[in-house]
Amino acid sequence: MRCGAWFAALAVAAGMIGCGSEDSTTANDVVQSVDGRSAVDTLIGVFVVKGKSSDPLVDASYVDYRQISRVKLQVDGEPWGTFSFDGGELAAAGSQDGWVLHSTRSEALLVATLGTEGERTDDPLDSVEEWVALLHKHLAPGGHVALVEDVVLKKTDGTFVTAQPRLLVPFTIAQGDRSALLGDVVVEIDPAGGAR
Amino acid sequence: MKREAGALAAWTSLAWLALCASACGTEITVKNSVPSATLENVRWVTESGTVYTPSDQHLLPGQESKPVTIPEPDQDATGHLEFELLVEGRKVALKTDNVFRSVLGESTAFEVWPKTAARNPLASSATSGDPQPANP
Numbered sequence: 250m251r252c253g254a255w256f257a258a259l260a261v262a263a264g265m266i267g268c269g270s271e272d273s274t275t276a277n278d279v280v281q282s283v284d285g286r287s288a289v290d291t292l293i294g295v296f297v298v299k300g301k302s303s304d305p306l307v308d309a310s311y312v313d314y315r316q317i318s319r320v321k322l323q324v325d326g327e328p329w330g331t332f333s334f335d336g337g338e339l340a341a342a343g344s345q346d347g348w349v350l351h352s353t354r355s356e357a358l359l360v361a362t363l364g365t366e367g368e369r370t371d372d373p374l375d376s377v378e379e380w381v382a383l384l385h386k387h388l389a390p391g392g393h394v395a396l397v398e399d400v401v402l403k404k405t406d407g408t409f410v411t412a413q414p415r416l417l418v419p420f421t422i423a424q425g426d427r428s429a430l431l432g433d434v435v436v437e438i439d440p441a442g443g444a445r
Numbered sequence: 446m447k448r449e450a451g452a453l454a455a456w457t458s459l460a461w462l463a464l465c466a467s468a469c470g471t472e473i474t475v476k477n478s479v480p481s482a483t484l485e486n487v488r489w490v491t492e493s494g495t496v497y498t499p500s501d502q503h504l505l506p507g508q509e510s511k512p513v514t515i516p517e518p519d520q521d522a523t524g525h526l527e528f529e530l531l532v533e534g535r536k537v538a539l540k541t542d543n544v545f546r547s548v549l550g551e552s553t554a555f556e557v558w559p560k561t562a563a564r565n566p567l568a569s570s571a572t573s574g575d576p577q578p579a580n581p
Contacts, residue, residue, distance in 0.1 A: 279565045280537045373568065377530065378559035380539060381482050384532035 289388040289422050292361040294431030301437045313349035314357040315339040321399040332361045347404030390424045400436050412438045471520040472512040472552040477504040483531040491524035520549045539563040
């Protein structure tokens with residue numbers, strides 16, 4: 250009887266933990282390392298889209314960071330995910346052909362954490378094999394290469410264009426790291442000719 | 446006299462049923478059928494909230510736990526499995542969407558497969574979905 254009450258209390262406690270869920274908790278947030286082994290699951294970088302000009306006398310121009318909609322990454326040849334930027338609304342006033350350009354860098358913060366892609370598309374991990382795949386997917390210490398596969402940009406008229414820069418970004422993970430720094434990721438596009 | 450005999454027969458039947466149930470023994474085991482993953486701290490939590498835990502707290506791929514005897518109130522109960530999924534030094538706590546049912550007087554193996562629907566309560570969204578049959 251006493252045992253039953255204890256189990257019931259345990260179950261209530263488990264229920265309370267379940268009720269405490271938050272929308273912002275990603276699948277990767279709930280993964281724990283049991284032996285202190287390095288398990289990098291987050292890539293951080295500063296994302297800049299630079300306008301390419303065919304005229305070398307024209308100063309470089311930078312696309313406003315709020316026009317960067319999302320980016321698709323691979324790491325070591327495997328899909329890492331598609332990550333959205335939430336830069337807010339951008340007024341069309343002063344734009345050139347749908348682009349808001351600056352003479353100085355306009356930077357967006359890229360935080361690419363494994364497991365966030367599925368949740369953003371309302372497709373949470375919901376089977377044991379999907380969780381096994383997530384647990385397998387982490388980066389060991391050493392050298393790695395990220396590939397910026399696609400960059401989706403939003404013009405001021407609301408249309409989207411996709412650039413495929415195929416930009417390779419090498420990075421290194423040290424023992425004990427929990428995230429990896431990609432540094433500056435500068436993607437060049439030709440605003441006049443549309444995205445590549 | 447007839448009434449007394451009837452009552453005695455009813456009591457005898459009930460006692461026989463209870464004896465049979467306890468003698469046959471309702472048991473459950475949990476089997477890990479997930480390649481390359483270990484199940485830890487496995488427990489079966491019935492709909493009424495009672496928790497049954499096999500003595501083996503570490504089930505390697507293909508391994509089946511020792512049986513757990515299920516007492517009378519839960520001998521025909523349904524519940525969900527909760528466990529920690531361990532892969533390459535990383536683990537996550539999961540609860541199955543699948544419902545597992547004990548069968549009165551029988552030994553039932555609850556098998557966790559790669560396709561078994563399972564979520565982490567903290568990471569999953571509000572949608573829980575309909576219960577699904579165990580061992581799809």
